[in-house]
Amino acid sequence: MRDILGLLIHLFSLAGTDFLFPAMEQSHLLNALKLALYEDRGQLQGNLSELVNSMAENDFAEIAGDIFSKLQYIASARKALVRYRTLLSRPTPSHPLTYHSLLHQLMADVLHPDCPDLPDLTCKSTGLKDLLKSGFSLLLNRPRQQHPLDNPQLIVFILGGITAQEVKLVQDMVISSGQQTQVLVGGTRLLSPNDTVEAIFFKDPLMQQAL
Template structure:
Protein backbone atom coordinates (compact mmCIF):
# COMPACT_ATOMS: atom_id res chain seq x y z
CA UNK A 1 0.00 0.00 0.00
CA UNK A 2 2.81 2.41 0.88
CA UNK A 3 4.65 1.58 -2.34
CA UNK A 4 1.48 2.08 -4.37
CA UNK A 5 0.89 5.49 -2.78
CA UNK A 6 4.51 6.42 -3.38
CA UNK A 7 4.43 5.58 -7.06
CA UNK A 8 1.18 7.52 -7.55
CA UNK A 9 2.59 10.59 -5.78
CA UNK A 10 5.71 10.51 -7.92
CA UNK A 11 3.60 10.01 -11.02
CA UNK A 12 1.32 12.97 -10.30
CA UNK A 13 4.32 15.17 -9.55
CA UNK A 14 5.97 14.25 -12.85
CA UNK A 15 2.73 14.87 -14.71
CA UNK A 16 2.40 18.34 -13.22
CA UNK A 17 5.98 19.17 -14.20
CA UNK A 18 5.62 17.79 -17.73
CA UNK A 19 2.07 19.18 -18.19
CA UNK A 20 0.76 15.85 -19.48
CA UNK A 21 -2.75 14.44 -18.98
CA UNK A 22 -3.25 12.08 -16.05
CA UNK A 23 -4.30 8.47 -16.53
CA UNK A 24 -6.09 6.23 -14.06
CA UNK A 25 -3.57 3.44 -13.57
CA UNK A 26 0.09 4.02 -12.79
CA UNK A 27 2.64 1.44 -13.89
CA UNK A 28 6.44 1.25 -13.62
CA UNK A 29 6.66 1.38 -17.41
CA UNK A 30 4.85 4.72 -17.41
CA UNK A 31 7.26 6.14 -14.88
CA UNK A 32 10.23 4.94 -16.90
CA UNK A 33 8.88 6.51 -20.10
CA UNK A 34 8.04 9.86 -18.50
CA UNK A 35 11.39 10.11 -16.73
CA UNK A 36 13.06 9.70 -20.12
CA UNK A 37 11.40 12.96 -21.21
CA UNK A 38 13.63 14.87 -18.80
CA UNK A 39 16.71 13.96 -20.86
CA UNK A 40 16.16 16.89 -23.20
CA UNK A 41 15.53 19.42 -20.42
CA UNK A 42 18.56 19.77 -18.18
CA UNK A 43 17.05 22.63 -16.23
CA UNK A 44 14.02 20.58 -15.22
CA UNK A 45 16.27 17.60 -14.55
CA UNK A 46 18.43 19.61 -12.19
CA UNK A 47 15.45 21.17 -10.41
CA UNK A 48 13.59 17.91 -9.90
CA UNK A 49 16.39 15.33 -9.73
CA UNK A 50 15.28 14.23 -6.26
CA UNK A 51 11.78 13.18 -7.26
CA UNK A 52 13.11 11.66 -10.49
CA UNK A 53 15.48 9.46 -8.49
CA UNK A 54 12.57 8.53 -6.26
CA UNK A 55 10.45 7.61 -9.27
CA UNK A 56 13.18 5.45 -10.78
CA UNK A 57 13.79 3.73 -7.45
CA UNK A 58 10.07 3.00 -7.12
CA UNK A 59 9.85 1.58 -10.64
CA UNK A 60 12.94 -0.57 -10.11
CA UNK A 61 11.52 -1.87 -6.84
CA UNK A 62 8.31 -2.92 -8.56
CA UNK A 63 10.37 -4.81 -11.14
CA UNK A 64 12.61 -6.53 -8.58
CA UNK A 65 12.44 -10.35 -8.88
CA UNK A 66 11.97 -10.86 -5.13
CA UNK A 67 9.07 -8.40 -4.82
CA UNK A 68 6.35 -11.13 -5.10
CA UNK A 69 8.02 -13.02 -2.27
CA UNK A 70 8.16 -9.96 -0.04
CA UNK A 71 4.52 -9.18 -0.86
CA UNK A 72 3.55 -12.70 0.20
CA UNK A 73 5.61 -12.33 3.36
CA UNK A 74 3.93 -9.02 4.17
CA UNK A 75 0.47 -10.51 3.58
CA UNK A 76 1.19 -13.37 5.96
CA UNK A 77 2.57 -10.92 8.50
CA UNK A 78 -0.82 -9.18 8.50
CA UNK A 79 -2.61 -12.51 8.97
CA UNK A 80 -0.41 -13.34 11.96
CA UNK A 81 -1.10 -9.92 13.45
CA UNK A 82 -4.87 -10.47 13.26
CA UNK A 83 -4.55 -14.01 14.65
CA UNK A 84 -2.68 -12.89 17.78
CA UNK A 85 -5.79 -11.50 19.42
CA UNK A 86 -7.98 -14.48 18.53
CA UNK A 87 -5.93 -17.49 19.63
CA UNK A 88 -3.12 -18.55 21.92
CA UNK A 89 0.50 -18.49 20.79
CA UNK A 90 0.53 -22.17 19.90
CA UNK A 91 -2.35 -21.59 17.49
CA UNK A 92 -0.53 -18.69 15.85
CA UNK A 93 2.64 -20.77 15.53
CA UNK A 94 0.65 -23.48 13.76
CA UNK A 95 -0.33 -20.95 11.10
CA UNK A 96 3.33 -20.21 10.52
CA UNK A 97 4.02 -23.95 10.46
CA UNK A 98 1.77 -24.25 7.41
CA UNK A 99 4.30 -22.18 5.45
CA UNK A 100 7.06 -24.66 6.23
CA UNK A 101 5.25 -27.92 5.53
CA UNK A 102 6.77 -29.61 2.49
CA UNK A 103 4.50 -30.27 -0.43
CA UNK A 104 4.78 -32.54 -3.41
CA UNK A 105 4.83 -31.15 -6.92
CA UNK A 106 3.77 -33.84 -9.34
CA UNK A 107 5.83 -33.96 -12.47
CA UNK A 108 5.68 -36.49 -15.24
CA UNK A 109 3.91 -39.82 -14.71
CA UNK A 110 5.91 -42.13 -12.49
CA UNK A 111 8.04 -39.36 -11.05
CA UNK A 112 7.60 -36.55 -8.62
CA UNK A 113 9.73 -33.84 -7.13
CA UNK A 114 9.33 -32.76 -3.55
CA UNK A 115 10.04 -29.25 -2.44
CA UNK A 116 9.06 -27.05 0.44
CA UNK A 117 7.31 -23.75 0.68
CA UNK A 118 10.73 -22.36 1.53
CA UNK A 119 12.35 -23.47 -1.71
CA UNK A 120 13.54 -20.96 -4.27
CA UNK A 121 11.42 -22.43 -7.05
CA UNK A 122 8.28 -20.43 -6.23
CA UNK A 123 8.43 -16.69 -6.75
CA UNK A 124 5.71 -16.00 -4.19
CA UNK A 125 6.87 -18.54 -1.60
CA UNK A 126 8.68 -17.53 1.55
CA UNK A 127 12.24 -18.86 1.69
CA UNK A 128 14.23 -19.59 4.87
CA UNK A 129 15.41 -15.98 5.15
CA UNK A 130 11.84 -14.67 5.01
CA UNK A 131 10.65 -17.34 7.45
CA UNK A 132 13.30 -16.23 9.93
CA UNK A 133 12.11 -12.62 9.59
CA UNK A 134 8.52 -13.76 10.26
CA UNK A 135 9.66 -15.71 13.32
CA UNK A 136 11.42 -12.64 14.71
CA UNK A 137 8.29 -10.57 14.12
CA UNK A 138 6.05 -13.16 15.75
CA UNK A 139 8.19 -13.75 18.84
CA UNK A 140 8.54 -10.02 19.40
CA UNK A 141 4.73 -9.99 19.79
CA UNK A 142 4.40 -13.21 21.81
CA UNK A 143 3.11 -11.36 24.86
CA UNK A 144 0.13 -10.07 22.87
CA UNK A 145 -1.36 -13.53 22.24
CA UNK A 146 -4.00 -15.00 24.50
CA UNK A 147 -2.70 -16.90 27.51
CA UNK A 148 -2.11 -20.53 26.66
CA UNK A 149 -3.83 -23.16 28.78
CA UNK A 150 -1.28 -25.81 27.91
CA UNK A 151 2.42 -24.91 27.78
CA UNK A 152 3.24 -28.40 26.58
CA UNK A 153 1.25 -27.74 23.41
CA UNK A 154 3.33 -24.64 22.71
CA UNK A 155 6.55 -26.59 23.22
CA UNK A 156 5.25 -29.32 20.91
CA UNK A 157 4.53 -26.82 18.14
CA UNK A 158 7.98 -25.29 18.60
CA UNK A 159 9.57 -28.71 18.14
CA UNK A 160 7.54 -29.18 14.96
CA UNK A 161 8.68 -25.76 13.74
CA UNK A 162 12.31 -26.65 14.43
CA UNK A 163 11.97 -29.85 12.43
CA UNK A 164 10.11 -28.17 9.57
CA UNK A 165 12.55 -25.25 9.29
CA UNK A 166 15.48 -27.68 9.39
CA UNK A 167 13.93 -29.56 6.47
CA UNK A 168 13.33 -26.33 4.55
CA UNK A 169 16.98 -25.29 4.95
CA UNK A 170 18.40 -28.67 3.92
CA UNK A 171 16.26 -28.70 0.77
CA UNK A 172 17.66 -25.41 -0.47
CA UNK A 173 19.65 -25.66 -3.68
CA UNK A 174 21.91 -22.80 -2.59
CA UNK A 175 22.63 -21.28 0.80
CA UNK A 176 22.01 -17.56 1.20
CA UNK A 177 24.66 -15.46 3.01
CA UNK A 178 22.45 -15.55 6.13
CA UNK A 179 22.18 -19.35 6.05
CA UNK A 180 25.91 -19.67 5.48
CA UNK A 181 26.61 -17.66 8.62
CA UNK A 182 23.87 -19.43 10.55
CA UNK A 183 24.99 -22.97 9.74
CA UNK A 184 28.71 -22.34 9.33
CA UNK A 185 28.62 -23.99 5.89
CA UNK A 186 29.89 -22.31 2.75
CA UNK A 187 27.88 -24.50 0.38
CA UNK A 188 24.89 -26.82 0.42
CA UNK A 189 27.22 -29.80 -0.04
CA UNK A 190 28.77 -29.15 3.39
CA UNK A 191 25.40 -28.90 5.13
CA UNK A 192 24.15 -31.92 7.06
CA UNK A 193 20.82 -32.46 8.78
CA UNK A 194 22.55 -32.41 12.18
CA UNK A 195 24.27 -29.07 11.56
CA UNK A 196 21.07 -27.50 10.28
CA UNK A 197 19.08 -28.83 13.25
CA UNK A 198 21.64 -27.49 15.73
CA UNK A 199 21.57 -24.08 14.07
CA UNK A 200 17.76 -23.91 14.12
CA UNK A 201 17.68 -24.92 17.80
CA UNK A 202 20.00 -21.99 18.52
CA UNK A 203 17.64 -19.72 16.59
CA UNK A 204 14.70 -20.71 18.79
CA UNK A 205 16.76 -20.22 21.96
CA UNK A 206 17.35 -16.63 20.84
CA UNK A 207 13.69 -16.19 19.89
CA UNK A 208 12.57 -17.24 23.38
CA UNK A 209 14.90 -14.61 24.86
CA UNK A 210 13.52 -12.05 22.42
CA UNK A 211 9.97 -12.72 23.62
CA UNK A 212 10.95 -11.35 27.07
CA UNK A 213 12.74 -8.22 25.82
CA UNK A 214 10.06 -5.82 27.16
CA UNK A 215 9.15 -7.68 30.34
CA UNK A 216 10.91 -5.11 32.55
CA UNK A 217 8.89 -2.19 31.16
CA UNK A 218 5.79 -0.90 32.91
CA UNK A 219 3.97 1.34 30.44
CA UNK A 220 5.56 0.66 27.04
CA UNK A 221 5.38 -3.12 27.27
CA UNK A 222 2.81 -3.66 24.51
CA UNK A 223 3.27 -2.91 20.81
CA UNK A 224 -0.09 -4.32 19.76
CA UNK A 225 -3.58 -2.84 19.54
CA UNK A 226 -6.25 -5.54 19.39
CA UNK A 227 -9.17 -5.43 16.98
CA UNK A 228 -12.30 -3.77 18.38
CA UNK A 229 -14.71 -5.15 15.80
CA UNK A 230 -14.52 -1.99 13.70
CA UNK A 231 -10.79 -1.54 13.25
CA UNK A 232 -8.33 -4.31 12.55
CA UNK A 233 -5.57 -5.23 14.95
CA UNK A 234 -2.60 -2.90 14.57
CA UNK A 235 1.10 -3.01 15.30
CA UNK A 236 2.26 0.05 17.27
CA UNK A 237 6.03 0.46 16.89
CA UNK A 238 7.91 0.85 20.15
CA UNK A 239 9.78 3.86 18.78
CA UNK A 240 6.52 5.63 17.93
CA UNK A 241 5.24 5.11 21.48
CA UNK A 242 8.45 6.51 22.98
CA UNK A 243 8.29 9.63 20.80
CA UNK A 244 4.58 10.17 21.46
CA UNK A 245 5.31 9.90 25.17
CA UNK A 246 8.12 12.46 24.90
CA UNK A 247 6.13 14.99 22.86
CA UNK A 248 2.76 14.51 24.56
CA UNK A 249 1.26 17.95 25.27
CA UNK A 250 0.40 17.00 28.86
CA UNK A 251 4.07 16.12 29.52
CA UNK A 252 3.36 12.99 31.57
CA UNK A 253 6.15 11.30 33.50
CA UNK A 254 6.70 7.90 31.97
CA UNK A 255 8.04 5.20 34.29
CA UNK A 256 9.97 3.74 31.36
CA UNK A 257 11.85 6.94 30.40
CA UNK A 258 14.44 7.61 33.06
CA UNK A 259 16.34 10.83 33.68
CA UNK A 260 19.94 10.04 34.54
CA UNK A 261 21.32 12.46 37.14
CA UNK A 262 24.55 14.02 35.93
CA UNK A 263 25.39 16.57 38.62
CA UNK A 264 25.44 16.82 42.40
CA UNK A 265 22.30 18.98 42.34
CA UNK A 266 20.46 16.42 40.25
CA UNK A 267 21.59 13.63 42.56
CA UNK A 268 20.31 15.56 45.58
CA UNK A 269 16.97 16.09 43.82
CA UNK A 270 16.79 12.39 43.10
CA UNK A 271 17.40 11.63 46.75
CA UNK A 272 14.78 14.13 47.95
CA UNK A 273 12.28 12.69 45.48
CA UNK A 274 12.07 9.63 47.74
CA UNK A 275 10.37 11.80 50.39
CA UNK A 276 8.69 14.57 48.39
CA UNK A 277 7.50 15.28 44.87
CA UNK A 278 10.33 16.72 42.79
CA UNK A 279 9.79 17.68 39.16
CA UNK A 280 12.29 16.00 36.89
CA UNK A 281 13.54 17.42 33.59
CA UNK A 282 11.43 16.35 30.64
CA UNK A 283 12.89 15.40 27.23
CA UNK A 284 10.57 17.88 25.49
CA UNK A 285 11.97 20.81 27.50
CA UNK A 286 14.61 21.43 24.87
CA UNK A 287 14.43 22.50 21.23
CA UNK A 288 17.00 19.85 20.25
CA UNK A 289 16.56 16.16 21.04
CA UNK A 290 19.35 13.62 20.57
CA UNK A 291 17.93 10.19 19.83
CA UNK A 292 20.45 7.34 19.79
CA UNK A 293 19.24 3.94 18.61
CA UNK A 294 21.52 1.11 19.67
CA UNK A 295 21.74 -1.75 17.18
CA UNK A 296 20.62 0.18 14.13
CA UNK A 297 17.80 2.16 12.57
CA UNK A 298 15.73 1.40 9.48
CA UNK A 299 14.68 3.93 6.81
CA UNK A 300 11.04 3.42 7.81
CA UNK A 301 11.92 4.33 11.41
CA UNK A 302 13.61 7.52 10.22
CA UNK A 303 10.43 8.43 8.37
CA UNK A 304 8.37 7.55 11.45
CA UNK A 305 10.48 9.89 13.61
CA UNK A 306 9.96 12.72 11.15
CA UNK A 307 6.19 12.14 10.99
CA UNK A 308 5.71 11.95 14.77
CA UNK A 309 7.80 15.05 15.49
CA UNK A 310 6.04 17.05 12.74
CA UNK A 311 2.64 16.04 14.09
CA UNK A 312 3.29 16.68 17.79
CA UNK A 313 5.96 19.41 18.02
CA UNK A 314 7.01 20.81 14.63
CA UNK A 315 9.51 23.30 16.03
CA UNK A 316 11.67 20.62 17.62
CA UNK A 317 14.86 19.39 16.02
CA UNK A 318 15.66 15.70 16.43
CA UNK A 319 19.16 14.46 15.72
CA UNK A 320 19.04 10.71 15.14
CA UNK A 321 22.19 8.73 15.82
CA UNK A 322 22.63 4.99 15.48
CA UNK A 323 25.21 2.26 15.13
CA UNK A 324 24.17 1.41 11.56
CA UNK A 325 21.48 1.75 8.89
CA UNK A 326 19.45 -1.45 8.83
CA UNK A 327 17.68 -3.44 6.17
CA UNK A 328 14.97 -5.94 7.21
CA UNK A 329 17.29 -8.83 6.39
CA UNK A 330 19.95 -7.44 8.74
CA UNK A 331 17.78 -8.13 11.79
CA UNK A 332 17.98 -11.96 11.76
CA UNK A 333 21.68 -11.74 10.93
CA UNK A 334 22.35 -9.56 13.98
CA UNK A 335 20.16 -11.73 16.20
CA UNK A 336 21.28 -15.19 15.16
CA UNK A 337 24.79 -14.96 13.70
CA UNK A 338 26.49 -12.17 15.67
CA UNK A 339 28.44 -12.88 18.84
CA UNK A 340 26.89 -10.50 21.35
CA UNK A 341 28.79 -9.02 24.25
CA UNK A 342 28.84 -11.23 27.34
CA UNK A 343 29.36 -9.00 30.38
CA UNK A 344 31.89 -10.03 32.99
CA UNK A 345 29.86 -10.38 36.18
CA UNK A 346 32.58 -12.21 38.12
CA UNK A 347 30.91 -15.61 38.05
Protein backbone atom coordinates in the same frame (compact mmCIF):
# COMPACT_ATOMS: atom_id res chain seq x y z
CA MET B 1 15.56 -19.38 4.17
CA ARG B 2 16.47 -15.75 4.82
CA ASP B 3 12.88 -14.68 4.17
CA ILE B 4 11.60 -17.32 6.59
CA LEU B 5 13.99 -16.19 9.32
CA GLY B 6 13.05 -12.55 8.73
CA LEU B 7 9.36 -13.35 9.10
CA LEU B 8 10.01 -15.35 12.27
CA ILE B 9 11.93 -12.44 13.81
CA HIS B 10 9.01 -10.12 13.06
CA LEU B 11 6.44 -12.63 14.34
CA PHE B 12 8.17 -13.34 17.66
CA SER B 13 8.88 -9.64 18.20
CA LEU B 14 5.20 -8.83 17.66
CA ALA B 15 4.00 -11.64 19.91
CA GLY B 16 6.30 -10.71 22.78
CA THR B 17 5.26 -12.36 26.02
CA ASP B 18 1.55 -11.69 25.45
CA PHE B 19 1.04 -14.59 23.07
CA LEU B 20 2.48 -17.98 23.97
CA PHE B 21 2.86 -20.69 21.35
CA PRO B 22 1.48 -24.10 22.40
CA ALA B 23 4.02 -26.89 22.80
CA MET B 24 2.69 -28.73 19.74
CA GLU B 25 3.10 -25.63 17.54
CA GLN B 26 6.64 -25.15 18.85
CA SER B 27 7.43 -28.75 17.93
CA HIS B 28 6.02 -28.26 14.42
CA LEU B 29 8.08 -25.08 14.01
CA LEU B 30 11.27 -26.82 15.11
CA ASN B 31 10.70 -29.63 12.61
CA ALA B 32 9.95 -27.13 9.84
CA LEU B 33 13.13 -25.18 10.65
CA LYS B 34 15.18 -28.35 10.63
CA LEU B 35 13.82 -29.37 7.22
CA ALA B 36 14.25 -25.88 5.73
CA LEU B 37 17.85 -25.65 6.97
CA TYR B 38 18.69 -29.02 5.48
CA GLU B 39 17.08 -28.29 2.12
CA ASP B 40 18.59 -24.78 1.82
CA ARG B 41 22.00 -25.60 3.31
CA GLY B 42 23.73 -24.67 0.06
CA GLN B 43 22.32 -21.13 0.21
CA LEU B 44 23.26 -20.29 3.80
CA GLN B 45 26.03 -17.82 4.58
CA GLY B 46 28.36 -16.86 7.41
CA ASN B 47 29.05 -18.96 10.49
CA LEU B 48 25.86 -20.96 10.04
CA SER B 49 26.94 -22.05 6.54
CA GLU B 50 30.30 -23.29 7.83
CA LEU B 51 28.54 -25.24 10.53
CA VAL B 52 25.89 -27.00 8.43
CA ASN B 53 28.24 -28.01 5.60
CA SER B 54 29.84 -30.64 7.83
CA MET B 55 26.63 -31.97 9.38
CA ALA B 56 24.36 -34.88 8.64
CA GLU B 57 20.60 -34.45 8.32
CA ASN B 58 19.91 -35.59 11.88
CA ASP B 59 22.26 -32.94 13.30
CA PHE B 60 20.14 -30.07 11.98
CA ALA B 61 17.76 -30.43 14.93
CA GLU B 62 20.39 -28.84 17.19
CA ILE B 63 20.78 -25.84 14.89
CA ALA B 64 17.00 -25.43 14.65
CA GLY B 65 16.87 -25.50 18.46
CA ASP B 66 19.50 -22.75 18.70
CA ILE B 67 17.54 -20.61 16.24
CA PHE B 68 14.32 -21.17 18.19
CA SER B 69 16.08 -20.18 21.43
CA LYS B 70 17.10 -16.88 19.85
CA LEU B 71 13.54 -16.29 18.67
CA GLN B 72 12.27 -16.87 22.20
CA TYR B 73 14.84 -14.39 23.50
CA ILE B 74 13.60 -11.82 20.97
CA ALA B 75 10.03 -12.39 22.20
CA SER B 76 11.07 -11.73 25.82
CA ALA B 77 13.34 -8.75 25.10
CA ARG B 78 10.73 -6.21 26.31
CA LYS B 79 9.53 -8.06 29.41
CA ALA B 80 11.42 -5.72 31.76
CA LEU B 81 9.76 -2.61 30.33
CA VAL B 82 6.82 -0.96 32.07
CA ARG B 83 4.93 0.93 29.37
CA TYR B 84 6.26 -0.60 26.17
CA ARG B 85 6.02 -4.31 26.83
CA THR B 86 3.51 -4.93 24.06
CA LEU B 87 3.40 -3.76 20.44
CA LEU B 88 -0.20 -4.82 19.82
CA SER B 89 -3.27 -3.20 21.33
CA ARG B 90 -7.03 -3.52 20.96
CA PRO B 91 -9.20 -0.53 22.00
CA THR B 92 -12.26 -2.77 22.45
CA PRO B 93 -12.88 -6.50 22.01
CA SER B 94 -14.68 -5.78 18.72
CA HIS B 95 -11.72 -3.93 17.21
CA PRO B 96 -8.82 -5.65 15.43
CA LEU B 97 -5.35 -5.57 16.91
CA THR B 98 -3.36 -2.43 16.11
CA TYR B 99 0.42 -2.40 15.79
CA HIS B 100 2.54 0.40 17.25
CA SER B 101 6.30 -0.07 17.31
CA LEU B 102 8.29 0.56 20.46
CA LEU B 103 9.81 3.66 18.87
CA HIS B 104 6.36 4.96 17.93
CA GLN B 105 5.03 4.47 21.47
CA LEU B 106 8.09 6.07 23.04
CA MET B 107 8.05 9.12 20.78
CA ALA B 108 4.29 9.54 21.28
CA ASP B 109 4.87 9.80 25.04
CA VAL B 110 7.96 11.99 24.68
CA LEU B 111 6.14 14.46 22.42
CA HIS B 112 2.86 14.43 24.34
CA PRO B 113 1.97 17.96 25.54
CA ASP B 114 1.10 16.68 29.03
CA CYS B 115 4.66 15.32 29.46
CA PRO B 116 3.63 12.02 31.08
CA ASP B 117 6.03 10.09 33.28
CA LEU B 118 8.39 7.84 31.35
CA PRO B 119 9.27 4.99 33.75
CA ASP B 120 11.34 3.20 31.10
CA LEU B 121 13.68 6.19 30.70
CA THR B 122 16.14 7.26 33.37
CA CYS B 123 17.82 10.61 33.79
CA LYS B 124 20.64 11.37 36.20
CA SER B 125 20.67 14.93 37.54
CA THR B 126 24.18 16.34 37.58
CA GLY B 127 23.89 20.11 37.16
CA LEU B 128 23.27 22.67 39.92
CA LYS B 129 20.09 23.80 38.21
CA ASP B 130 18.73 20.25 38.22
CA LEU B 131 19.65 19.77 41.87
CA LEU B 132 17.86 23.00 42.83
CA LYS B 133 14.77 21.91 40.91
CA SER B 134 14.81 18.55 42.67
CA GLY B 135 15.24 20.24 46.06
CA PHE B 136 12.31 22.60 45.59
CA SER B 137 10.17 19.74 44.35
CA LEU B 138 10.90 17.78 47.51
CA LEU B 139 10.04 20.79 49.70
CA LEU B 140 6.72 21.17 47.91
CA ASN B 141 6.14 17.42 48.17
CA ARG B 142 5.75 17.27 44.42
CA PRO B 143 8.58 15.24 42.92
CA ARG B 144 9.47 16.55 39.48
CA GLN B 145 11.10 14.08 37.15
CA GLN B 146 13.05 15.43 34.25
CA HIS B 147 11.41 15.09 30.86
CA PRO B 148 13.11 15.00 27.44
CA LEU B 149 11.12 18.08 26.36
CA ASP B 150 12.84 20.07 29.11
CA ASN B 151 15.76 20.36 26.69
CA PRO B 152 15.93 22.47 23.51
CA GLN B 153 17.44 19.54 21.63
CA LEU B 154 16.67 15.83 21.82
CA ILE B 155 18.85 13.08 20.35
CA VAL B 156 17.18 9.77 19.47
CA PHE B 157 19.95 7.24 18.80
CA ILE B 158 19.13 3.60 18.06
CA LEU B 159 21.80 1.06 18.95
CA GLY B 160 21.99 -1.72 16.38
CA GLY B 161 20.59 0.40 13.59
CA ILE B 162 17.54 2.28 12.36
CA THR B 163 15.43 1.92 9.23
CA ALA B 164 14.53 4.68 6.80
CA GLN B 165 10.86 4.16 7.73
CA GLU B 166 11.65 4.79 11.40
CA VAL B 167 13.50 8.00 10.56
CA LYS B 168 10.46 9.25 8.63
CA LEU B 169 8.16 8.11 11.45
CA VAL B 170 9.99 10.25 14.01
CA GLN B 171 10.14 13.19 11.61
CA ASP B 172 6.39 13.06 10.94
CA MET B 173 5.57 12.70 14.65
CA VAL B 174 7.70 15.71 15.58
CA ILE B 175 6.07 17.87 12.90
CA SER B 176 2.53 16.83 13.83
CA SER B 177 3.18 17.38 17.56
CA GLY B 178 3.99 21.06 17.12
CA GLN B 179 6.75 20.84 19.74
CA GLN B 180 9.60 23.33 19.41
CA THR B 181 12.25 20.89 20.62
CA GLN B 182 14.74 20.02 17.89
CA VAL B 183 14.91 16.23 17.47
CA LEU B 184 17.99 14.61 15.94
CA VAL B 185 17.64 10.99 14.83
CA GLY B 186 20.52 8.57 14.33
CA GLY B 187 21.67 5.00 14.69
CA THR B 188 24.73 2.80 14.45
CA ARG B 189 23.72 1.93 10.88
CA LEU B 190 20.88 2.14 8.36
CA LEU B 191 19.10 -1.21 8.57
CA SER B 192 17.31 -3.39 6.05
CA PRO B 193 15.40 -6.62 6.86
CA ASN B 194 18.31 -8.68 5.52
CA ASP B 195 20.70 -6.82 7.84
CA THR B 196 18.61 -7.88 10.84
CA VAL B 197 18.67 -11.55 9.83
CA GLU B 198 22.40 -11.33 9.15
CA ALA B 199 23.17 -9.76 12.52
CA ILE B 200 21.06 -12.17 14.57
CA PHE B 201 21.71 -15.50 12.90
CA PHE B 202 24.80 -15.25 10.70
CA LYS B 203 27.15 -12.77 12.40
CA ASP B 204 26.22 -13.36 16.00
CA PRO B 205 29.41 -14.13 18.00
CA LEU B 206 27.44 -16.65 20.05
CA MET B 207 27.06 -18.80 16.94
CA GLN B 208 30.83 -19.28 16.90
CA GLN B 209 30.59 -21.30 20.11
CA ALA B 210 29.06 -24.12 18.09
CA LEU B 211 31.90 -24.16 15.56
